[in-house]
Amino acid sequence: MSLALIEPEWPAPARVRAISTMRLGGVSAAPWSALNLGGKVGDDPAHVAENRRLVMAVLPSEPVWLDQVHGTDVWRADSDSRCADAAVTRSTGRVCTVMTADCLPVLFADRAGQVVAAAHAGWRGLCAGVLERTLQAMAVPPEEVMAWLGPAIGPEHFEVGPEVRAAFMDKDAQAAAAFRPGKGDRLMADIFELARQRLRAGGLAAANIYGGGICTVTDAARFFSYRRDGVTGRMASLIWLDQSGGGE
Secondary structure, eight states: OOOOEEOOOSOOOTTEEEEEEOSTTOOOOTTSOSOOOOSSSSOOHHHHHHHHHHHHTTSSSOOBOOOOOSSOOEEOTTOSOOOOSEEEEOSBTOOEEEEESSSEEEEEEETTSSOEEEEEEOHHHHHHTHHHHHHHHHTSOGGGEEEEEOOBOOTTTOEEOHHHHHHHHHHOGGGGGGEEEOSTTOEEEOHHHHHHHHHHHTTOOGGGEEEOOOBTTTOTTTOOOHHHHSSOOOEEEEEEEOSSOOOO
């Protein structure tokens, strides 16, 4: 069974490999149809296991499946727990992975092809600094890092309360540019712009930030969306180093 995958369009070194899955190509039944990779969303565990096996066919090793909690912890090879919302590695063949269904997946690579990372950025983790923490864990100058923003809830559908805008404004007044009025006291948030702001604040040049703009809510055929469907599956964004050299 062939899988439908997104490959980031960015100038990463040849040894950096990255993909983002869609909901197409798996075995799960509705409402998780079809390539659900989330093990804690009510799907048949046997279906999840088969879907993960299908993805494994294009990977060099078993992905690092995190227990995501909308926080800022970063998994490393010496981490005792996989309770984290980002992962970083310098090891060849180690697959950093985050799962999403509206939250923003962000993949990172340095220009030398020595370190890669993946981060799960829901608004809480994004506001709390998960992207900055991931950059710090990569331990390279941020000007040497590029980032790719994967599919997430778009600004036409991400309705939030005023407390979300206030939380981001407490961190950076420029966050106001990522919000526009909605109905009543509600606001429409642009999670892609918020991520770009935080990445730039972390030292990335705007020219080194790629992707963004693919909305999970509007494309039910290709993407899971928690905001749209409630009970739904999870997609994965994965990144690894494909050639030998370096290591943890």
